[in-house]
Amino acid sequence: MDAAHVLESLRDVGLRITGPRREVVEAICAREMPFSADEVYDELRAAGSSTGRATVFRTLDLLVGLRLLGRVHRPDGSHGYVLREPGHRHHLVCSTCGTVVEFQGCNVAALADELADRTQFRIEGHWLEFFGVCADCQSRDAAD
Amino acid sequence: MDAAHVLESLRDVGLRITGPRREVVEAICAREMPFSADEVYDELRAAGSSTGRATVFRTLDLLVGLRLLGRVHRPDGSHGYVLREPGHRHHLVCSTCGTVVEFQGCNVAALADELADRTQFRIEGHWLEFFGVCADCQSRDAAD
DNA sequence: CCGCTATTGATACTCGGTCTCAATAGTACA
């Protein structure tokens, strides 16, 4: 994804475009795989940036709020961040290497309606995620 | 759920039935709502037990492993434990009061197959959870 | 009842994330 575009989105909501935010956004736009906040922080520090750890967390929170970033849960309870294409997306996560594939088109709306009926909940969202082993890790496993 | 039955399941897998384990299991069987490990620990301590914090975590882990206990993710990333009826279940969580409703019959198998086809992942599991506001919290909100 | 070994409690520690607060730097406006 394009860092400039992400920064635009920040400005659109009335947030300031600052040096540290730019650095964080550029760092995460360069990533494919899900990452942790500390990975981003360490990378920036290694590159000589003086951006603080709190700022990295704050910036990631902002992006999650803007739905530009999503959180991925792992079965073990840990989680990472991933860039999201706009729209309603879900993730398929490789439990071996962590690769994430996004997909659209979950057919859970009918289920949500039925649940709302039955439980009288006002349903406001859902979380759907698949776990498995990606093709690469499967062949790597087979090779061992 | 019945504490004795849970303890049986532990024995069935070759684990010992110890005093601390019995206490933890009894404490969680008495609960309806999702709870954290520390809530259980504090409750035991308040009741005069000498069970350690680590043991509470270890016992909960065992039960998660046996699928007698499930983890519930909240949208904010925090999570709690809930007792599970046996079988494949999912949760509907009230974001206001934390009440959890279990449900069965997610229709995601077709989606899983399609994803497996398209991505060449070997899909091994999924996580589906709905968030919303339960009937009680809705009327409480309306009253304010 | 004995002995083996799983389990335990205490404690120190890690990891991810938040809070506070004085210092700094975007931005709107003159």
Next chain:
DNA sequence: TGTACTATTGAGACCGAGTATCAATAGCGG
């Protein structure tokens, strides 16, 4: 271009959840 207002920042203390270590204890099979 300068100024003032206020959002944002970095440092560092802190927090909650969970894990690792290790010597002491206690189930359980015989």
